[in-house]
Amino acid sequence: MLQLSGAGKRFGQKLLYEDVNWLITPDERTGLVGGNGTGKSTLLKVLAGVEQLDLGTMTRARGMTLGYLPQDGLALKGRSVFDECLSIFDEIRSMEQEAEDLSAKLAEHEPGSPAYEAAADRYSYITDVMHANDIYTLDYQVGTVLGGLGFSKEDWLRQTEEFSGGWQMRIALAKLLLQKPSLLLLDEPTNHLDLETRNWLEDYLRNYENAFVLISHDRYFLDVTVGKTVELWNKRAHFYFGNYEKYLKQKEERRAQLMSAYKNQRDQIEHLESFINRFRAQATKAKQVQSRIKELEKIERIEVPEDEATIHFTIPQPPASGRTVIDVQHLYKSYGEKKILEDVSFSIDRGDRIALVGANGAGKSTLIRMLSGLEGPTSGEIKLGHNVLADYFAQDQYKVLDPKAKMLDDISGIALKVPQVELRSLLGCFMFSGDDVFKELGVLSGGERNRYAMAKMLVSPANMLLLDEPTNHLDLRAKDVLLDAIRKFTGTVLFVSHDRYFIDGLATRVFEVEDRRVHIYPGNYEDYLWRKQGGPEKVTEEIRSSPAYVPDPVVVVAAPVKAAVSPIKKLNPIKLKQLEDRLAAVEHDMPKLEGDIAAAEEQLGNYSSADESQRIATSLEKMRADHAALMIEWEELSTQLEEQNT
Structure with a gap:
């Protein structure tokens, strides 16, 4: 749907990021994370077309639509809140009048005539568009979104300029959600929302039918809305599949793997350098020394960038107060x-x-x-x-x-x-x-x-x-x-x-x-x-x-009482062995599938052509679905065997 190839961006003399390869698919649900100043908001502006790349290219699929919400700075005036939101449907609402005019034309012309056929084709197209956009429920759609974002019915009739900057951003967010673009780009959408409206937005995005990329400093919001995390770090984009919590685990695992590979490479380099230094002066070893030198020159050195130091600050403890x-x-x-x-x-x-x-x-x-x-x-x-x-x-x-x-x-x-x-x-x-x-x-x-x-x-x-x-x-x-x-x-x-x-x-x-x-x-x-x-x-x-x-201790400590369950039926040894064998097979297949997924993700990051990227993306989607099915089967098998052993 949208693809970055070798993308790079500068801010003045500072290079924010480079060599970013990212294929955004129609089912994208991505959180964009990274430290302050790494270029997250700038990258979102590039995707929205607000800013241009300094390096690389960006291509979009024909017919796709974009919706972009900046952190702040939007100001609306001249209409009521409800009319401002309803204005996004102006083109569709104008079709309603055109449909009435076309009905009159169809009555005036003979069926089969060119004028009749032209009017019929246009009428068919318009009614399809009106039906697809639920034109007769537009007021309901606007009311639902405004209510979800915390606007009371009294607020609907107020002029937009009466609202503060935070509420103005809510109106802008409401308009974007009603537009339902192919790709929704949200920069800190929860900044001006209270808990109730955040919860509503979480549910809305979980059920959103199109793609979205968002930046948020709300960890819980990221955990429940996104299925992929892109981190801008060390001037590169790093891709992780899963929500924010899974991203943190995967990042730690990747760093451990990188450190292990770095240590192994350092051992290899030291071994080669030791051989070269030891036998450099011996004519009988000249051939082996030259071979080691060439081998050393071919090694692509692994770099381990400095990670952000974790700060643990202890508040000086104050004098004690009364109880x-x-x-x-x-x-x-x-x-x-x-x-x-x-x-x-x-x-x-x-x-x-x-x-x-x-x-x-x-x-x-x-x-x-x-x-x-x-x-x-x-x-x-x-x-x-x-x-x-x-x-x-x-x-x-x-x-x-x-x-x-x-x-x-x-x-x-x-x-x-x-x-x-x-x-x-x-x-x-x-x-x-x-x-x-x-x-x-x-x-x-x-x-x-x-x-x-x-x-x-x-x-x-x-x-x-x-x-x-x-x-x-x-x-x-x-x-x-x-x-x-x-x-x-x-x-x-x-x-x-x-x-x-x-x-x-x-x-x-x-x-x-x-x-x-x-x-x-x-x-x-x-x-x-x-x-x-x-x-x-x-x-x-x-x-x-x-x-x-009289306080009830259940209020504080007890979970809801579970209904009594019937005893677990014990399986015969043959069936039990089949379950164990299947579990072992699943546990054997899962790492291989995960390796294939990782390889496909790496391939996807190295752009060769649009067709090849699409082929890899399709294959990757199937592998992820297979992996999800295996995970479900693994959980079911593990539960059954655990019940048999209790």
């Missing part, structure tokens, strides 16, 4: 006539890591600002416990930084005991490297200053952290550092995040803000979803504190 960190009783909050929170009561204990979730506009940021003391409640009480030192990280935290301060001097001033080498490593993880650390904070963008503010908070934390969207503007590597650091933090954390992986890896409780109340769920986001989808009922702090409330 109860925050106690909230009968909290109300309203802005004029608009009620945000009503009769909210809860307590937070030392060591809690609480995820604050809820739809956009539910009141999460308002609640976290009140807990930080930046905003007062309309009524009710918020009490801080003994020795509680709270620190608040806002979505616009960069506004409180000194624009004249230089980055390294500023962070060193509050972390006197932390060596500068360690501080520079931490800043590098948050995408500040080289001379960036000597810049004044005022010259940085808002996103860059927010990243710096997060790094600064980590080196001198209070014992109660209130974090509003701490993962915004962070890449996957920086998120992992932040997640690892907060896990080791002995204080208390309450945070708002739309990153599912981050919440699952950190939260010990989930506070859901819904219908102006706060509902409390034990466990992480997966546990919260399980309870929302039919697990035990949610327990509010009001119910929990009631004298009649």
Whole structure:
């Protein structure tokens, strides 16, 4: 459908990547990953035709359509949200009027006449197009997508210019999803989405009928949507089959294989050099020495590029607080006539890591600002416990930084005991490297200053952290550092995040803000979803504190009780031996098939012709299907044999 051959791109004097060979097939579901500055967004712009290659070529199949969503910068105006989305169907809707005109022409002309035949052919074509695009359900299609992306029915009638930049990007995303192009190119589509709309988009992409390539710093989103990962690393594109989790495993395996091959080659080179040096001066060995020299010259040296160093930063541990960190009783909050929170009561204990979730506009940021003391409640009480030192990280935290301060001097001033080498490593993880650390904070963008503010908070934390969207503007590597650091933090954390992986890896409780109340769920986001989808009922702090409330231990620790199963029927020895033999055959065939798949993938990366690439792609697709079938059979056989042995 689209093919890059020997593709390369520069950014000024810097070479971003070169020799990229990539055949994008109609069933492509790919995540584009790589470190900051490797050229991911630039490559997506090349695929979209927004930028041109400096090296190599790009070819597209005739008739294919493209849809591209940049990270930001789109602004729409002049129409309501609903009409803006409906406008993508203008051409199809105009066909409806043409179809009515053609019906009138068909009535005017004699059947069999040239005018009649021409009108009939055009009418047939138009009705086929209208039918293919479900013209009579266009309003329904628009409403479904807008609802999924978080627009209320009241929002549909508002003018697009009334919405902020993040909501403008949602409108642009809605238009692309409704267009259903042959290839959808999405650069950070989840940046402006809350958890509910991310979940909806995940389901939409899983069922999307065409191809897509996306960039995302949301690890969970990548895991559930893509089946292939392309990494830009060391100025090359490296292809992995599987989601992000499988990509990480395969990358580690590839590096281990590369290191093994590198070691074997070094041993071979050292052996040849030793022979040459030992016998170079002996005339009787001249022929063997020359043979070894030629052999040495023919060796294509394996290079092992430096891998990104893994940063493990430990947050300096704060002074301990009392057992109860925050106690909230009968909290109300309203802005004029608009009620945000009503009769909210809860307590937070030392060591809690609480995820604050809820739809956009539910009141999460308002609640976290009140807990930080930046905003007062309309009524009710918020009490801080003994020795509680709270620190608040806002979505616009960069506004409180000194624009004249230089980055390294500023962070060193509050972390006197932390060596500068360690501080520079931490800043590098948050995408500040080289001379960036000597810049004044005022010259940085808002996103860059927010990243710096997060790094600064980590080196001198209070014992109660209130974090509003701490993962915004962070890449996957920086998120992992932040997640690892907060896990080791002995204080208390309450945070708002739309990153599912981050919440699952950190939260010990989930506070859901819904219908102006706060509902409390034990466990992480997966546990919260399980309870929302039919697990035990949610327990509010009001119910929990009631004298009649008796906690049920099943709510916290027990999984749903499985129905009783009938005893496993034991097989006779002959049937058992057949199962064992088939399992052994499958286990023998799978590595060979995996080797054939790897060889075909390598062939696909070396472009020779369009026909040959198509042949290899077809063969590769069949091998992958065979491999998937073998995996299913292997799982079934293994389960049967395991049951027989229990």
